[in-house]
Amino acid sequence: MATAQVRDGQSHKMAVDQVKSTPKKVLMVVANPTVSTNNGWPVGFWASELTHPYYELTERGVEVTIASPDGGKVEFDQLSDPRDASRWSAEDLISMGFIHTPELMALLEGTPRLADLDYDEYDALLICGGQSPMFTFADNPDLQGAIRAFYEAEKITGAFCHGVCALVNVKLSDGSYLVEGKTITGFSNTEEDFGNQAAGVEIMPWRVEDVLRERGANFVQAGLFKAFAVRDGRLVTGQQQYSGRQVTRHVIDMLDI
Secondary structure, eight states: OOOOBOTTSOBSSOOOOOSSSSOOEEEEEOOOOEEOTTTOOEEOBOHHHHHHHHHHHHHTTOEEEEEBSSOBOOOBOGGGOTTSTTOTTTTOHHHHHHHTOHHHHGGGTSBOBGGGSOGGGOSEEEEOOSSTHHHHTTTOHHHHHHHHHHHHTTOEEEEEGGGGGGGTTOBOTTSOBTTTTOEEOOSOHHHHHHHHHHHTSOOOSSOHHHHHHHTTOEEOOOSTTOOOEEEETTEEEESSGGGHHHHHHHHHHHHTO
């Protein structure tokens, strides 16, 4: 996309002071579409969990790559699409702007396969949530490998909402669980109860909060649908779909931009 410039080469974009001339690079992972084994629903990733961090990062001059474990086309969870007749996410103007920008929607048509990327090129990893992650992330070896590679390279590693489920089975090279002893948040049992009551069915096959506690994590949360993120060293996690921007602001601070 062309950027309007004046004669001295300066752009009208928001000026961002940088220490280095090369931009920071962040790898964002979204889930591939699948079908819920609980209810037979088509499920994907939650729109705002990509679009809000993407906006925050690119506004700061960060280069973002959107990838998925299997590569190819990825899709929003229906309720996260602000155009959906349910109006569940009708107030999400950032996602609406993303949807109405053809160059951005084109990024979702053919995402690169996670294992085909060179992780050395990136400064941080961010894992988005939604419904599909709870059926596809926890035991995916490529995703586990990416998380371990970033974390053990002492790079920023972040996840939010049900995307935190990608962390639960990751073991480090010493055989310990990555989450053991870490202070972490994610989609809480309180929020799972709310969602189940609203839908009238059990939506998820298991619960992030329960398994994180089983793995020895110190699980914390701020209350029902409160925007909340927590940092433990280079690991950053967010509670639910309203927390992606809080996670991203931690990442921006950690990238020193």
